[in-house]
Amino acid sequence: MHEFSLAQGLFTQLFRLAEQHRAEKIIIVRVEIGQFAGIVIDSFSFAFEILARERKLTREAVLEITEIKPLCGCLDCGHTVPADDSVPAVCAQCGSSRLTLSAADDLILTQVEME
Amino acid sequence: MCESCGCGIDHERQTTRTIDVYESLLAANTKQAGENRRSFETLGAVAVNMISGPGAGKTTLLEHTIEHLGNELRLGVIEGDIETERDAARIRKKGAPVVQITTGGACHLDARLVHKGLHRLRHESGMDRFDLIFIENVGNLVCPATFDLGEHQRVVLVSVPEGSDKPAKYPKAFLSSQRFLITKTDLLPHFDFSIDEARREALKLNPAIRITELSATAGGQGFEDWLLYLRQLLRTAAAA
Numbered sequence: 001m002h003e004f005s006l007a008q009g010l011f012t013q014l015f016r017l018a019e020q021h022r023a024e025k026i027i028i029v030r031v032e033i034g035q036f037a038g039i040v041i042d043s044f045s046f047a048f049e050i051l052a053r054e055r056k057l058t059r060e061a062v063l064e065i066t067e068i069k070p071l072c073g074c075l076d077c078g079h080t081v082p083a084d085d086s087v088p089a090v091c092a093q094c095g096s097s098r099l100t101l102s103a104a105d106d107l108i109l110t111q112v113e114m115e
Numbered sequence: 116m117c118e119s120c121g122c123g124i125d126h127e128r129q130t131t132r133t134i135d136v137y138e139s140l141l142a143a144n145t146k147q148a149g150e151n152r153r154s155f156e157t158l159g160a161v162a163v164n165m166i167s168g169p170g171a172g173k174t175t176l177l178e179h180t181i182e183h184l185g186n187e188l189r190l191g192v193i194e195g196d197i198e199t200e201r202d203a204a205r206i207r208k209k210g211a212p213v214v215q216i217t218t219g220g221a222c223h224l225d226a227r228l229v230h231k232g233l234h235r236l237r238h239e240s241g242m243d244r245f246d247l248i249f250i251e252n253v254g255n256l257v258c259p260a261t262f263d264l265g266e267h268q269r270v271v272l273v274s275v276p277e278g279s280d281k282p283a284k285y286p287k288a289f290l291s292s293q294r295f296l297i298t299k300t301d302l303l304p305h306f307d308f309s310i311d312e313a314r315r316e317a318l319k320l321n322p323a324i325r326i327t328e329l330s331a332t333a334g335g336q337g338f339e340d341w342l343l344y345l346r347q348l349l350r351t352a353a354a355a
Contacts, residue, residue: 107140
């Protein structure tokens with residue numbers, strides 16, 4: 001439900017960037033969303049579409065989202081692997097079951113294409 | 116002036132440009148959260164952010180906590196709700212300074228709202244020293260987990276009637292918390308709640324999380340452990 005306010009934050013940022021670079025049109029907006037950022041990608045995209053229509057500057061803007069997977073790290077030996085759809089039960093290197101998930105909890109505006 | 120063809124048009128302004136940004140959209144909240152943390156510390160307070168779904172017993176636990184620690188410690192409460200002052204009224208009745216933040220629809224507290232709440236708490240209570248400040252987040256196990264409020268400890272609650280599958284279903288809240296309270300344990304005989312499942316799933320996500328089973332209304336060992344945890348937080352903060 002907070003996706004809308006986060007998308008508003010994104011547009012504030014986009015307007016600032018467009019002004020700074022004297023752009024008339026924003027074409028592509030690239031963001032990274034961590035799987036544990038607590039952000040529903042569909043809701044965020046929907047909010048983006050609604051907000052994009054409000055101004056000429058962003059009316060044709062396309063949102064490209066890269067989902068960032070968390071890393072699964074072993075608390076005992078430090079071995080780290082990407083956690084895809086499931087978290088391994090034990091560390092592949094030392095067999096410890098003390099594993100923790102890290103990172104992938106941010107929403108980052110990485111790149112904007114404009115003209 | 117275009118240098119390549121001399122046409123007099125500034126192509127630079129017309130062609131597509133790719134701008135690398137790499138800025139966190141959560142950064143504004145994180146920055147404010149850091150300022151809040153310093154504000155809490157200036158007041159001498161440890162701040163605890165309480166997160167749970169609606170009805171897990173956050174307010175009831177705080178009422179009983181104030182009854183037990185209110186004479187011993189300087190407590191303050193920042194209440195977050197979508198609407199109404201009801202929770203604040205319940206806390207006020209127990210004698211602790213409290214401010215209610217109504218988010219007017221937003222599903223979580225953010226650092227800016229808490230900053231304003233803290234200002235009001237100081238102003239309205241007239242106190243400039245606190246030992247413990249509780250932030251009772253909006254009843255929601257999803258969105259609040261994304262927003263750092265500047266707390267020192269994050270506590271997630273799941274009550275027995277909600278079911279023991281909550282850690283697996285709402286991982287973020289458990290990943291980001293230091294303490295997990297299983298509440299309303301006096302209702303265990305009436306519900307199909309597996310303490311073992313709740314513990315196992317929470318520890319799988321976050322091996323460092325500490326778990327306490329308690330009933331705020333029935334009291335007993337679990338509730339005493341909660342009070343002990345709070346007292347220890349203050350000792351750790353004082354030693355730091």
